[in-house]
Amino acid sequence: MEFSFPDLPYKLNALEPYLTENQVRLHFEGHLKGYVDKLNKIPEVVDRDWLYLEDLVVSSNRERVSDPLADLPPVEKKSYLFNQASQVYNHVFYFKNLCPGGGGPPGGDMGEIIRSQYGSWEQFRKKVVARGTSLFGSGYVWVCLDDEARLVILRGYDSATPIAYKGLSPLMCIDVWEHAYYVDYNLHRAQYIEAVLDHLINWNFVHEHLRRA
Numbered sequence: 001m002e003f004s005f006p007d008l009p010y011k012l013n014a015l016e017p018y019l020t021e022n023q024v025r026l027h028f029e030g031h032l033k034g035y036v037d038k039l040n041k042i043p044e045v046v047d048r049d050w051l052y053l054e055d056l057v058v059s060s061n062r063e064r065v066s067d068p069l070a071d072l073p074p075v076e077k078k079s080y081l082f083n084q085a086s087q088v089y090n091h092v093f094y095f096k097n098l099c100p101g102g103g104g105p106p107g108g109d110m111g112e113i114i115r116s117q118y119g120s121w122e123q124f125r126k127k128v129v130a131r132g133t134s135l136f137g138s139g140y141v142w143v144c145l146d147d148e149a150r151l152v153i154l155r156g157y158d159s160a161t162p163i164a165y166k167g168l169s170p171l172m173c174i175d176v177w178e179h180a181y182y183v184d185y186n187l188h189r190a191q192y193i194e195a196v197l198d199h200l201i202n203w204n205f206v207h208e209h210l211r212r213a
Contacts, residue, residue: 002045002046003036003039003040003053004036005036006032009095009099010098010099012024012025012028014099015098015100018184018195018196018199018200019181019184019195019200022183023183023184026183027091027175027180028095030179031091031179032088032091032095035084035088035091036088038084039088042081044081045081045085053085053089054089054163056081057082057086057089058163058164071154072142072155072156072160072161072165082164083158086159086160086161086164089161089163090140090156090159090161093170093173094140094173094174094175094180096202096205097173097201098200098202099202099204101199102199102200102201102202102203103197103198103201104121104198104199105121106201106203106206107203108203108207109207109211110206110210113210114151117150118151125197125198128141128143128153128197129193129194129197131154132176132189132193133189133190133193134155135155135157135176137157138176138178139155139158139160140155140156140160140161140173140174140176140177141153141154141156141193142156142161142170142173143170143172143206144162144171145168145169145171145213146168146169147166147168156173169212169213171206171209171213172201172205172206172209174196174197176192176193180192
């Protein structure tokens with residue numbers, strides 16, 4: 001079977017001025033499409049019928065993170081199949097958790113959890129920015145709910161993804177690979193992360209995943 005290239009849930013220029021059309025096009029139509037194309041050439045994908053991408057990721061890796069308040073484990077020893085499948089999953093999740101007119105302090109359950117665990121949106125925001133800027137190299141910053149109902153902020157290096165590990169339910173993420181922001185922000189990763197948090201996070205998407213967790 002083949003996994004189809006997904007639709008972007010908004011126009012390429014819809015996230016401007018925080019992410020330009022040129023940046024989104026490069027990231028979505030360039031990098032994500034490249035991962036989808038590579039995934040669809042792997043024999044384990046071609047020769048089997050996978051209903052969901054998540055099943056493919058989980059089938060190639062299922063562990064428990066020893067300390068869910070630390071980073072996701074490194075992926076150096078993961079298979080080529082895992083790396084391609086998780087990169088497609090991570091990218092699709094990332095684009096869906098953005099929207100025009102989003103970001104800022106959330107209301108509802110997510111807002112209550114943030115205030116309860118981090119004291120305020122400002123403190124939570126600082127923590128996410130710090131985790132993202134301290135990630136050496138490429139990867140993602142994930143906000144997850146663990147199996148003790150704690151909101152945890154994790155660094156996932158390279159293709160690491162929380163769905164591959166027991167006890168973690170992803171709620172939101174920010175892609176901090178250079179290709180996600182370099183056109184618009186050059187070396188200024190912190191400014192990019194702040195812009196996503198303040199203006200682009202799709203809280204409806206986050207709340208939907210919180211309800212499922």
